[in-house]
Amino acid sequence: TMADVDVANYPFTTIDANRGVTHVRTECPCLDRDERCGNERCRAGKRYVPVELLDVAGLVPGAHEGKGLGNQFLDELTNADVVVNVVDASGATNAEGEPVEPGSRDPLDDVDFIEEEMDLWLTGIVDRNWEGVERKSRSPEFDIEAALTDMLTGFGASEHDVAAVLRGLEYPGDPKAWTDDDREALARAVRRRTKPIVVVANKVDAAPEGAVDRIREGTDKPVVPATADGERALRRAAEAGVVDYDPGDESFEVVGDVSESQRAGLDAIADAMASHGGTGVQAALNAAVYDRLDRITVYPVQDAGKWTDGTGNVLPDAHLLPAGSTPPDLAYAVHTDIGEGYLHAVDARSSRRIGESHELSEGDVIKIVSTAGP
Incomplete structure (x- = not known):
């Protein structure tokens, strides 16, 4: 929102993707202690955890065929874990x-065609590489x-992803018997699993009444109403000392x-904030990371009693891990x-040792004991 990038209301203002760091917001564990942690990313118990953001210029119909620099823009999405599709809720x-x-x-229309362009783009990748899968099928060890994992690794699909997708599809055992429809079904399923989408209904302050509800009724994806201009104005006003506001607050x-x-x-x-519970910008980021990607925030420390690292910094680091992660994963x-030398872990809240298979939870503060540790 505050990045120094070109902004204009004409196509391809952004030719190259803009990379930056933004933050998701969660409650800091220091709220459970008498004093706040003092970390630069904690504002009175509101913890901001950094995530990488890739701002890709808007796609146009036919992007999967290369129209409007489409292939360049779509290629930028290969390393994305989740896609935040910003649409103009005002219809302007x-x-x-x-x-x-x-x-x-x-x-x-923007919700539908972005997803369609991504699906057809990946279908094209599958089609172009299918001959290699057929060649591999001649081997007795096929x-x-x-084979599909090797082909789709560049798109961010793991072996686990491919296995899960195939379990939900009906397909011929022989790759040479696969039809165009079979390959397209594979591509769409892989995209849905590896590139989940959050829809941001931007310009909600200028949208007609009921616009957000209509978008929600027309898609199965989470829809977050937002006013990016409002967020930008508040951040500038906060920097100038005009308002008291932290990103994600419901009011100022x-x-x-x-x-x-x-x-x-x-x-x-x-x-607008009163109607929608805030500007929506922070809510969209949180929805992408905590809801669509199902991440939790865990805080590793060296001193389980003081919740500090080796130099006395309280809750210095926050890691976003998949739900279901264990102490060795942390x-x-x-x-x-540290992972290779893992010995055991301690829950700093209870001062109790926890097992290797213990599932970590949002806000856990954990001491890792490792042969590689201090």
Whole structure:
């Protein structure tokens, strides 16, 4: 929202993808202690955990065929874990990214065609590489799961992903018998599993009444109403000391002097936030990471009593792990050497040792004991 990038209402303002770091927000474990942790990413118990964000320019119909730099933009998505599809809920932007009369564009068209372009793009990749799968099938040791995993690794599909997808499909055992429809069904299923989508209904403050409900009724994906302009304005006002606001707050307080026009603008933002529980920007990021990717936040420490690292910093690090992760998973996330030398772990809240198969939970504070540790 605050990144210094080109912004304009014409197609391909952004030719290259913009990479940056944003944050998801969760409650910091320091709320359970007498004092706040003092970490630079903790604001009065609101913990902001960094995640990498890739801002890809808007796609146009036919992108999977290379239209409008489509292949370049789609290729940027191969390393994405989740896709945040921002649509204009006010209906004032057409399929080519050009401004049009508000209400003249159906936002659901943007929800549908982005997904369709991604699916057809991956279908093309599968089709182009299918001959290699057929060649491998001549071997007596042929394993279709392994062959498809090799083909789809670049798209972010693991062997586990491919196996799960194949369990849900009916397909011929011989790759040479697969039809175009079989390969397309595979591509769509892999995309759904490896690139889940969150829809952001942006410009909700300018959208007609009922627009967000209509988008929700027309898709099976989570839809988050948002006003990116409102978020940007609040962050700038907070930096200037005009308002008291942290990203993700449901409201804000005016603490500085403002002009009548500024007051009117802030009142409009406040009305939108009251209707939707905030600006929606932080909610969209949280929905992508915590809901769609099913991540939890875990905090490794060296001192289980003080919740500090070796130099006395309280709750210095936060790791986003898949739900169901165990202490050894956290150890490897901290460092490969820590994982390989893993001995045991201690739950810092209870000061009790926990087993290797113990499932970690959101907000856990864990001490890892390893032969590679200090």
